[in-house]
Amino acid sequence: MIQLRNVSKIYPNGARALVDVNLKIDKGEFVFLVGPSGAGKSTLIKLFYRDETPTRGQVQINGKNLVRMKEREVPYLRRSIGVIFQDFKLLPNKTVQENVAFALEVIGVSRKEVRTRTSNMLELVGLAGKENAFPTELSGGEQQRVCVARAIINNPALLVADEPTGNLDPETAWGIMDLLFNINKRGTTVVMATHARAIVNKMQKRVIAIENGRVARDEEMGGYGYDV
């Protein structure tokens, strides 16, 4: 599903975000990415949906080489990947319903189907009744759930989440985790960067720790680590 070979990323300002990373994540896995802030988790995640390209090394997603990928193929890659962004990236001039619907519209789903699927999805993430609100009228947690809804609505092969529970109270956070877990059970590969120790420790999934741009630890059924 995901394969990184000798990947390094150096930003134009000279910051070495990733150094010689080798990584393999199989289809259907559920992986936590942990590590201190600024360790390179977000950069690593951005490589998956080609928001960034590596300075050196190769990135393969679903058998496709992202380094050699042409500009016009990128939209198709992104449609097979759901992304829960750290800053939500909601369209400010669209309502909640329209934001979620957008992910279906780009792949050409009919209007009728868009309507039923989005209302089901909003129900699922607990946003029923907020369909016509604009993002600015929502709380942080609600915006995050809109983002989650948009990311998972077209059953992506890969779901990438950058701190999807960061702004949520524990109860809602667990609700989101249930969603991700269920999606994973239906075959979607999930990679989630997080600082939520309790969640990582409880779920007992594969944990990859990133420190200073390198893979510091990679264990099946791991814990959060970094215990005080």
Add this chain to the structure above:
Amino acid sequence: MTFNFPRYILRETGHSMKRNPWLSIASVLTVMVSLIILGFSIFFLANATNVAQSFESQLEIAAFVKDDATADQVQTLQSRIQGMTGVSSVTIVTKEQALANFGKTMGGSQSNLVTDLGGTNPFPDKLTIKATNPQDVENLASAIQALPEIDIVRYGQGYVDKLLQFTKWLRWIGFGVVGAFTVASVVLISINVKMNVFSKRREIQIMKLVGASNGFIRWPFLIEGLTLGLLGGGLAALTVGMGYNWITMYVQSTLTFLPVVRNIVLFRQVLGGLLLAGMAMGAVGSGVSLQKFLHS
């Protein structure tokens, strides 16, 4: 039912304009104001050219034939001058006609006039010559003066040069005004379109991250630009059309000596041009500025 892309585009365009009403109004106003100025400047050019032309068309050469020339000789003279390069028309005003004209302006009757003038007609035969190109008047006049049968040539010596200078400047000023306002309106509108697209760069970025293809993002923006441009152009055409109509009617009734252009073909062309210009600048401008964000 499958996905209906044209319908999606229209819906997106409508939403976008409705949800950024101030941005939309600002765009329409920018296009409108720029094109109103441009439209009026085009009519200014048309009128400047028209005034210049009407001044120039009044330039003519009067060649008085020597007294002893026969009617046949005058006829031959006419065809000879007609044959000279640069001559557009030669008309004969015979001494009898000249006398009659004189009589008319005096308000008397012709028969009395001859006797009143001492039994002879003092007017010579006259040829009135118009040049194809007003610049040639001076050269033509001296060429005609050189003909043996010609007594005297008059063509407004001295003031022809000044008049031609004036009409030349009038034309240049007309073109200058149109040129300057064309550049100004293109710059204004493109700055506006750029700002419009720039304000949506985050939206464009997000759409790309969610997997929208460039075409999917581009079309609603293009149609929005086109619609706003069309609205601005339409309002400009309306304002210019009514405004110009009113101004020319006013000028015609008060400054009757000033020739004004009231040409329905030109009228339609200018107004249609404004409409098209607004539409094209809206759409092309959006497309060009969008391209930069789509490929970043």
